[in-house]
Amino acid sequence: MTTPAPQNDLRLVVLDMAGTTVADDGLVELAFSAAARRLGVEAGTPQHAGMLDHVRATMGESKISVFRHLFADEDKAREANTAFEQAYGELVADGRVAEIPGARAAVEELRAQGRTVVLTTGFARVTQDAILDALGWQDLADLTLCPADAGGRGRPYPDLVLAAFLRTGAADGVRQVAVAGDTAYDMLSGVRAGAGVVAGVRTGAHDAARLTAGGATHVLGSVAELPELLLRADA
Structure with missing residues (x-):
């Protein structure tokens, strides 16, 4: 059962796809x-x-x-x-992608908590759409972004996070943004954007040490742990 947060300090959640919410098996x-x-x-x-x-x-x-x-x-x-x-x-x-276990439920829980969720990728839009179609995720998040949607620069630049911030209008300031990803580049992007939470997940390319070195404020086993983390951060 979901537990709505009546007033979220962390109002916008920017999630990476491959390695964070999506398993692509190499x-x-x-x-x-x-x-x-x-x-x-x-x-x-x-x-x-x-x-x-x-x-x-x-x-x-x-x-x-x-x-x-x-x-x-x-x-x-x-x-x-x-x-x-x-x-x-x-x-x-060919069916070579799947969700990271619990990823869809985590996005649904985050939105049920009253947060806006944006899925981002370093791939081109055509590839991002192919992944979303394969998983049936076209309407899972509030918004999806690729580098072309942010002026052409992907991670480690902060542009995708800032584009999510500007396009959704969900947060009053960047400290109300939470970023989650599986690489040091995701962490650096979140740090450069000024996000209040920059969470690394250990389901993708980089281990805890590299995520921490990239600027992670938290390291989680997977994105499935993120809704509970943000509830604690709001408290």
Whole structure:
């Protein structure tokens, strides 16, 4: 049974998708390999291994930013990003994504508490929509945002969090915002935005140490623990 909070100090909740609310079973690496192959970088080569290490190290960052770093050429970066999004979308269509256990219930609980919930991603809109469609989550949150909705910059910049703040009008100030994600980039984005709570979850790319180093105010086992955390924070 839900427990409404009559007056929430934390009125806006900005949640990451892959690794935080969505389990994608390594699809980022598979889609990256498909994109790299299109640009002539074959799996098993030293170049591919070095690029894959960078992809792993920058989980949570906007994908176009990752490809700009890897290829140092705007046209190649855009070609790689398009190939990545296409490959990822095909994997999603094959049923390769699922919710993190308890994620849907957590979003529903947060909204029942009177909070506004925004789902964010470093993927392009077409990929984000494919994930939402696959899970039947089109109407789960109050709003969904991708980097293009925030001027093109994804994490670790604060733009997605601030876009959620401005578009929803749910909070009077950034201290009334809670951010949750599974990477240090999510944490840094929340810190830079001035969020009152920046919660790391241990269901994705980074461990507790990296989440804390990124600026996490709390580290949780999963997003399923977030509604209770915010109720305690409001008290």
